[in-house]
Amino acid sequence: MKKIFLITKLKTTNIGNEALSHEIIRLFKDTAVDAMINVNGRPFGLDGYLPSRLLKVADPIQEFERWADKIVQQIQKEPEVHFKSDDGRVQLLKSSGGHKVDKWKSKLRPIKRFYNSLLVYSNEYKQRAMMLKQADWLIYSGAGEVTDGYHGNFSDAHVLLRQLIEIRVAQKLGIQTAAVNQSIFVNQPLSQQILAHVYRNMKKIVIRGVSSRDVLIKIGVPADLIEMAPDSAINTSFPNAGKVIKNKNRVGLNFSNHVKINEAQMQQIIQYLQSLGKEVVYCTNEPVGDAGIIETLTKKFNVPLLQGHSNYKEYAAQLSECDFVISARVHTNMLSMISHTTVIPIEGNDFRLEELLSGFEYPLMPIKSQEDGWVERLIERVEKVRANAYDFETFFNTRFQEHKKLSLRNAEWINLF
Numbered sequence: 178m179k180k181i182f183l184i185t186k187l188k189t190t191n192i193g194n195e196a197l198s199h200e201i202i203r204l205f206k207d208t209a210v211d212a213m214i215n216v217n218g219r220p221f222g223l224d225g226y227l228p229s230r231l232l233k234v235a236d237p238i239q240e241f242e243r244w245a246d247k248i249v250q251q252i253q254k255e256p257e258v259h260f261k262s263d264d265g266r267v268q269l270l271k272s273s274g275g276h277k278v279d280k281w282k283s284k285l286r287p288i289k290r291f292y293n294s295l296l297v298y299s300n301e302y303k304q305r306a307m308m309l310k311q312a313d314w315l316i317y318s319g320a321g322e323v324t325d326g327y328h329g330n331f332s333d334a335h336v337l338l339r340q341l342i343e344i345r346v347a348q349k350l351g352i353q354t355a356a357v358n359q360s361i362f363v364n365q366p367l368s369q370q371i372l373a374h375v376y377r378n379m380k381k382i383v384i385r386g387v388s389s390r391d392v393l394i395k396i397g398v399p400a401d402l403i404e405m406a407p408d409s410a411i412n413t414s415f416p417n418a419g420k421v422i423k424n425k426n427r428v429g430l431n432f433s434n435h436v437k438i439n440e441a442q443m444q445q446i447i448q449y450l451q452s453l454g455k456e457v458v459y460c461t462n463e464p465v466g467d468a469g470i471i472e473t474l475t476k477k478f479n480v481p482l483l484q485g486h487s488n489y490k491e492y493a494a495q496l497s498e499c500d501f502v503i504s505a506r507v508h509t510n511m512l513s514m515i516s517h518t519t520v521i522p523i524e525g526n527d528f529r530l531e532e533l534l535s536g537f538e539y540p541l542m543p544i545k546s547q548e549d550g551w552v553e554r555l556i557e558r559v560e561k562v563r564a565n566a567y568d569f570e571t572f573f574n575t576r577f578q579e580h581k582k583l584s585l586r587n588a589e590w591i592n593l594f
Contacts, residue, residue: 189269200412208592213262252350432470435525460509462489524547
């Protein structure tokens, strides 16, 4: 029996991450033959391994390897335990309550990291280490996006570095490793160097599109390790999916915090939609990240936030009622399409949405908000959608269904080993 140590995001404010994690866990449980699965979140207790420490040495990869060797030596001293099945628990955190606690945690974090830098790993990591040691496979799903951040500074890449250290430790312990269900958005040269060092030692990599594949190949990951498959959230279903009666007057609208937009542009889009007789509601799968936009739209433009959902399936059900959805967020678009709701996509400052939709063969590619005149092009796009200029019926009934089947490749490959 294969013992699979599956890593995905278990605590999140992002409904899209909730969908991705739930669905990748279910996919492995349904697909992996003769396997015992232990689901885990991010590796806490390794936060003493700071990116800033690698920036101070002449050979960062050598230092990274030294860290991994030190952790391996400590893990090998830990008591033997029985590998057990554990489905994990995906928690969707609410923006209300707990947010102030997070601010206090952020103030204490540097102290905790300094203390943990004096240890091989903290007690917080010990139980996880003992379970990892017993695994045959470590499979890293993450939260859909492998990134070193948007700030252009390797010293901020704490989350990525911790996870790559753990994967490298597993490889040194003789555990086979794989990465699935993700896009690659890593810009800093040192991040790319470490990512390539770890990923080229994997047995399998399944990413969400061509752009991510090209990034991995460019930084030195062998092409024969890489396969493409849609995000696992595409398999979301909810009661009465496909039978929901659409509200032709309601339009879902989302600007993420990565969209280049000012208040005058917001007003232009909202007033245009209202001139069509549309009820405009703001919808987001990341309410914490979009809190500033939510405040602006509700207070200045009287655009309400879509509410009344407590999980990703309920959110998808509400999106399915819209006539169409204009959105910059990957999973708001995906959870709209689940029930054949047309999305008019806007790209922020990366390629993830274009990668996703081109992989789906979707009739509309995202409008890039970083380009001048994008609001006018968005309005033209809406007019074409209203005039039935695109063949959405064929897409939803044929192409989209084919890609849902392809998403099984995120887990099916495990049965070949």
